[in-house]
Amino acid sequence: METLQNTEPIIRVDKLRIVYNQGKSNEMRALEETSVEIYPHEYVIIFGPSGCGKSTLLYSISGLQSATYGSVYVGGKELGKMTQAEQVYFHQSSIGMVFQAFYLISSLTILDNVVLPKVFRGEDPKTRKEVGQTLLRRFGIAAQGNKFPNELSGGQKQRVAIARSLVNDPEIILADEPVGNLDSESAENVLAILKDLNEVDKKTIIMVTHNPEHLAYADRVIFMKDGRVVKEEINRDKRPSTAAASKTTKPEEKFADKNSPEALELQMLMESFKNLLPKQVDILLIPFKAKQLLAHIISEMNDEQISMAEAFLKERLFNNIDAKKLAQSLDTSLEEGGGGWNSLRAQSFTKRAEAIIEQARITKESPQKGLRTLAEYLVENFHIKFTQESWPRFVELLKLRIENKMGQLELLRNLDAPVKKGGVGLNRITAEKIVREIEIIMLLKYS
């Protein structure tokens, strides 16, 4: 699909109606006249009760369901007017789909499931496996590549399905109740992945859900009832200004008078704090303020800078990028898809992160050698002075913690206790810093 300007909708549903079994006794009008426009890089949720036509709308956008009346355009092309060859190409390259029921093929390995869309395109086995493996790594399921679907948890299966939907790098991801079958922890994980695909990879996402807790993830929510769109709500408007002037509820409509100083103040604040939503204003404002104040004082960075950094760090931990690329990405502006940090901070952060990652790697690979280097690393980083008596105790305590024979609280007590009483005699603040450093290294080496 040719890349469109942000001023054009990537998806346009125009007076679409879907009637199942038309003219038969079991005729079902699943979608009444519906018009929807979705712009590039938007994350849109379609929300409504079971049976209201959400899946029908989604499948119409995907081309799996053809219009009874009206039309659907994707990337400027009308689906109903495509030739067979165009339809096949459209399916393979423009849209990735994720379903509640995963739809993995049980007789194929996880890796083969992921690269299946490429098999249909007749791509070279070696390259397609490489692409598949990179995706499995990104979603933390590389170790499952040679297993079969029935050996995986629900959350893992959905990550496989997401990897499969991405294998041909489509611009649009359609997800039909993707967390409907998952426990809450796996659900959060999958929702975070979709958010990441939108924010970092700039995919246009349309997710169907009937769970109101998910709504805050989206830029825009389309509410459906009885086969109709009944309302739209905007959390963050990514549409061009001409489109945004449509009939939908705008944030400032919380205030009856749109030109009131309160409405203007909220509008301005929302531009500064991208995660601030009008619905937070009543009850959730204090937690939001606390979070921002904390971030401001502790890290002097905004939410967006932090969440982009987190995304790059994730890529680094999956080994999809190297240290140099991490520093570069952090140092790139937010507008260009980077972290929006300055160069100095990007460099020093990367140096610090790499040192910790390196310690985790050494400790994991060789516990013996790891213990020595870790002890020396801590001494150097925290400028600790030891006596002949306290040094071996320090090394012994580290050993116990690394072997998981001692927890962090006991370690802290022993590091802090005076040498006379059998401790290492560090001051409390240094001891706490060291314990935190060790815990993060333990976390990174854990797999």
Ligand code: ADP
């Ligand atoms: P939702 O995803 O919101 O639960 P659907 O789009 O699946 O709703 O279904 C909308 C209505 O259309 C429902 O009443 C459903 O029973 C009906 N329906 C869905 N698919 C078909 C089909 N293939 N044939 C006949 N009726 C269908």
Ligand code: MG
């Ligand atoms: Mg459905």
